[in-house]
Amino acid sequence: MQTVALREEVRRKIEEIGRADIVVGIPSYNNAGTIGHVVRAVQAGLAKYFPDARSVIINSDGGSTDGTTDMVSTTTIDDLRTILVSNRSEPVFYTITTPYHGIPGKGSAFRTIIEIADALEASACAVVDADLRSITPEWIELLVKPALEDFDYVVPLYRRHKYDGTITNSIVYPLTRALYGKQVRQPIGGDFGFSRRMAKFYLSKDVWDSDVARYGIDIWMTTTAIANGFRICQAFLGAKIHDPKDPGTDLSSMLYQVVGATFGLMETYQDTWKSITGSEKIFTFGFPYDVGLEQVLVNVRGMIDRFRLGARELADLWRMFLGEEIVSFLGGLTAAREEDFRLPDDVWSEIVYRFAIAAHREIINKEHLLKSLTPLYMGRTASFVMETAESGLPEVEEKIGDLCRTFERKKAFLLEAWDASAEQGGFLPP
Amino acid sequence: MHGVEGGMTEMFHVFYRRLLGFLPNFFTALILLLVGIALAKILRLVFLRFFKAVNVDRFWDRAGIREVLVRGGIKRPLSVELSRTIYWFTVLIFVVIALNALQIPVIEAVLSRFFLYLPNVFLALLILFAGYVLCNFFARAVLIGLVNSGVQEAGIIARVVRFAVFVFAVTMALEQLDIGKVSVLIAFTIMFGGVVLAFAIAFGLGGQHYVKTYLERRMEKSEREDEQNIDHM
Known part of the structure; x- marks a missing residue:
């Protein structure tokens, strides 16, 4: 198994922590405006739902220049008692902030997080985007708990505007469902939970120097979990509101990346999907509710x-x-x-x-x-x-x-x- | 009468002697040719198997060359085309060796000139082929990019790109063949410079108003298109 070279201070921090129960990873790149909220939501979620667990928050950064990593290091919830009603203990969080190595992209950021989680022998791991505005402490419970218990991989289920996520709705979801026979509604949601077994399996795959490291990590993780027969479920997280994407991001490039990654996986798992007909529902955690969604303008x-x-x-x-x-x-x-x-x-x-x-x-x-x-x-x-x-x-x-x-x-x-x-x-x- | 007869007989004798002297060369050449054809057939079969074994056709498809040649009427896979080329190349070599074996001074002189020029022809053909493949590749890349950017003139611009790249390749090929080396280069430079100048004048002076209106219309359109916040992912 090939591993990334972790920085010396990260190695020391891992030795200091020893082992962890839960790891929450936040890949970032110039997200100073939102990452503070994400870190606070993660801390509150860990404190509220896993007060007795040894938890580590890892920020894997792609070389931000806007103070994102400083924001992660300095963000704490001043008074947890305002958030916690029943459990008023003051849990301790470890935080690791590190730039990732390798090809620039979300995949390389995930690899660093999974490597550290593996080194810490974490029982469950979750990853959440750094640009989220709608994340709540409940997301952490919903993404981590199933991975601690009966499932290996937890996909998010968001309530989105009917016109949002059109690449997912018109290509990725129907194609993934028809190919692999599982009704995973948001295969490229971006926020996931997974077990230690799953993390080890991901690390054993020789994909980290391919396009998976640049983009396509979301569909790769989901498809790998389904196609290799891991136990998979989805968690209802409510609305997903995040920072507007970079307007310079070209739609045709997005399509090329996402659809290209999906087609690439069809080659890898052709022996699996060829024998599958129809599809089946997967278990869904969480309590579905309606949310007020932002207006979407369509030309x-x-x-x-x-x-x-x-x-x-x-x-x-x-x-x-x-x-x-x-x-x-x-x-x-x-x-x-x-x-x-x-x-x-x-x-x-x-x-x-x-x-x-x-x-x-x-x-x-x-x-x-x-x-x-x-x-x-x-x-x-x-x-x-x-x-x-x-x-x-x-x-x-x-x-x-x-x-x-x-x-x-x-x-x-x-x-x-x-x-x-x-x-x-x-x-x-x- | 006897003198004419004697002359004729002498001529036939000379011809006969020369023929006798030439026949061994002729048969050597013939044998060489037949051996060459047999060897070329064997090589074609061996290379066909080799190309198929190393999956050279996959490269053919991936590089987009197959698509270009299919359009030009060549429908066989690369493995077949390459092995056929090797066949004809081997035959050609043996034809040349056979012609040399005839030991005819005129043919020898022509062959030596032909051989000196052959690399130029080969390189020129290679340049033309590469130019043809590249002009199609770039034209398609430009076409798709402009269509996705909403440029209505995408087709015309792509055709101009295809033409420009191919003309450039033809210029290089002619230069390689030593045909009008300087004049072709000058013609190309004048043509290319002329086109750029024509565009500059047209946009700068003649079409000032049109360009202004056009750009304004495009900017407005672009702003209108940006008036949507749909999240595709």
Whole structure:
């Protein structure tokens, strides 16, 4: 097992602490504005729900220049009695703040956290994002407790606006569910809990110098847990509100990273997903409740314009792997009026599967392939917004469930084309 | 009459002697050619198996070269194409050796000039091939990037990029072939500089108002598109 080189002061701190029951990791990069709140919520959660445990908070930082690490080191809850009602003991937290080594990215930050957790022989570990504004002490209980008891991996379940998380809703969730047969609603949620057994398994994998270290760590952790038969559950955490993403983050790059990582895992676990049909619910902890969600503004016309431009300019490229029928349908859709604009579930699921097969066969450069998905994703998102304009959250969930069932039903097409590719080696059938 | 007959007989005698002298060379050349063809066939089979064993076709697909050549009508996998190239290269070598074996001074002179020029042709073809692959690759990268940025003129710009990269490759190839070395370079420089200058003048003077309106419209559009806070992740 390859390990990262931990700094000398971190090694000394580990020796000083000896062993821990719970480790909570916070990967960060220039999050001085929010990380104080996250650290306080973690401290309160540990004090409230695990008062007798030896707990360590690890901040794995990517070289922040805005005082993020200082904020972690100095943040404490002045008077825990204002937070704790029943248990008024003053638990002791250890805090380790360290820059991570290796390729810059969330994956490398996670690796450092898991390495330290392993060195401390922690029974359970949780990781939470540093830009969270809605984290509460209860998140720590919900992410850690199942990992201390019956489960190896805890995924978050958030209440989100119906138009938020569209990459998850339209690609990652339906695809993961259809492939691996588990209804993990937020596979790339970002906040997770896991057992010691799971942590050891992650460290044993030789992926830390790959794209997993840069991005794609969330889907890698979830898929690895499901595909290797670990006990998995989800925890209802309420609303997820975080700092707005960097506006410079390009949507096509996001798609390339997330979808690329998901397709990459399809190669790794093809022997697993090929034999799975249908899907099953997983156990959910927590008490679901409705929350007030921030208003989400969507520019449907702008999205449709991007789709039309893509359909006009990229049709020849798409024809290589989407086939004539789908490309003709997309061409027809460019003429549709805004209110009639619909990209149906069966067409969308076939598009995603055909992209997966094209990536599998390496028909064209992978970055070109996945970035050419952007206009189609825009079209699908615009269609989804139009369809659910008057719908409440339960109806939207039902709609997403319908899409997932379409993905499951069409999995036979994926299997057939995937296996045929090895012998044919050529382009996708029309 | 006897004189003519004698001359004719003498001529046939000379021809016959020369033919007798030439025939061993001819048969040597023929044997060399046949051996060459047989060897080329064996090499083709051996290399085909080798290329398939090292999975060279996967590289072909991954590099996007297959897609480019399919468009150009070449549909066989790289392993087949490479082994065919080795076959023809071996045949060519043996044809040259066979021609040399004929020991005809004119052919020898032509061959030596041909051999001196051959590397230039080979390099020029290589440059053209690389240019063709690269111009398609860059054009597609530009096209996808501009489409995703919402640039309506994405198709035209991508075509210009494809053309520019290919013209650059053709210029390099011609330079390699020593064809109009200086004039081609000058023509390319003038053309490229002219295009840049034309754009500069058009944008700076002629199309000032149009460009201003265009940019304003784009900025407004961009701001409108930013008026959304959907979280895709």
